[in-house]
Amino acid sequence: xxxxxxxxxxxxxxxxxxxxxxxxxxxxxxxxxxxxxxxxxxxxxxxxxxxxxxxxxxxxxxxxxxxxxxxxxxxxxxxxxxxxxxxxxxxxxxxxxxxxxxxxxxxxxxxxxxxxxxxxxxxxxxxxxxxxxxxxxxxxxxxxxxxxxxxxxxxxxxxxxxxxxxxxxxxxxxxxxxxxxxxxxxxxxxxx
Numbered sequence: 636x637x638x639x640x641x642x643x644x645x646x647x648x649x650x651x652x653x654x655x656x657x658x659x660x661x662x663x664x665x666x667x668x669x670x671x672x673x674x675x676x677x678x679x680x681x682x683x684x685x686x687x688x689x690x691x692x693x694x695x696x697x698x699x700x701x702x703x704x705x706x707x708x709x710x711x712x713x714x715x716x717x718x719x720x721x722x723x724x725x726x727x728x729x730x731x732x733x734x735x736x737x738x739x740x741x742x743x744x745x746x747x748x749x750x751x752x753x754x755x756x757x758x759x760x761x762x763x764x765x766x767x768x769x770x771x772x773x774x775x776x777x778x779x780x781x782x783x784x785x786x787x788x789x790x791x792x793x794x795x796x797x798x799x800x801x802x803x804x805x806x807x808x809x810x811x812x813x814x815x816x817x818x819x820x821x822x823x824x825x826x827x
Contacts (some may be wrong), residue, residue, distance in 0.1 A: 640714035647673040647682040652695035657738035661745055661752040664692050689753050692745075696756075699741040704770060711774035716823045719774060720792055723815045727800055728809050736807045739800050767793050779825050788822060795819060 644788065651673035655664045666680050666688050684690040730738060745753070746760045752765035767790040775785035796816045801810035 638776065644673075644675050644679050646676050648679065648683060648691065649695050649698050651675075652691050653699050654738065655743050655816055656692065656695055656699070656741040658734065660727075660748045661692060661742075662714070662757065663690070664695070667692070671734055671743070682745055689755070692753050693755060693759055696741050696745045696759055696763065700759075700766065704763075704766050707767060707770040711770060711777070716771075716774050716778045717820055720769065720796075720816065720819060722770070722798075723792075723796055724812050727803075728812055731809065731812075733802070735802050739804055743797050745801070764793060767825065774786050778823075781826075784826075791822070792819060 648669055651669045652664050655668055656670060659668075669675070670677055670680065680691070681687065684694065686718060694707075702724075703723070706722055707719060710716075710722050727740075742760055742763045745756050746764075750757045759789040768786070771789035772782070772785040773793050775788055776782055780788065795818075796812070799811040803809055
């Protein structure tokens with residue numbers, strides 16, 4: 636029973652770190668901010684994250700990366716590449732509106748300022764983006780695209796969605812994600 640409570644505390648802390656990372660960037664994810672947001676006791680930080688703040692932040696970005704990777708994998712397993720991109724766009728639209736356009740992608744936040752704040756951030760972010768791109772490229776290859784084009788399209792999808800998230804936050808409007816979906820969808824039609 637105690638062990639279950641500990642896992643709950645760790646998960647609350649990770650969830651809080653993800654949200655703070657999305658809203659404030661890597662520099663804004665402090666131990667004090669995570670504790671205040673999660674309601675976890677101070678002693679739980681080093682119990683669950685012996686590496687301290689850096690371990691917590693890297694764990695948060697990995698958790699967020701795994702979530703998107705699972706979403707891509709689930710849609711890919713269904714064999715509908717367009718559905719995959721539609722789900723990504725729908726997820727980000729819900730996320731942006733739910734947070735009043737304050738929260739963006741945690742992997743992008745780490746890519747922008749994490750290198751200076753958290754050692755190993757660059758490697759973790761590179762691995763997350765590569766997983767997303769590879770998942771999309773594999774789905775496109777299974778959909779009939781030649782491997783080099785599938786990889787280029789996967790790069791386009793990830794880049795366009797990530798850029799649209801930034802524009803949505805800047806404009807406080809979901810239009811950029813709608814534009815990306817409208818323009819990318821025809822490119823994902825099964826090749827002849």
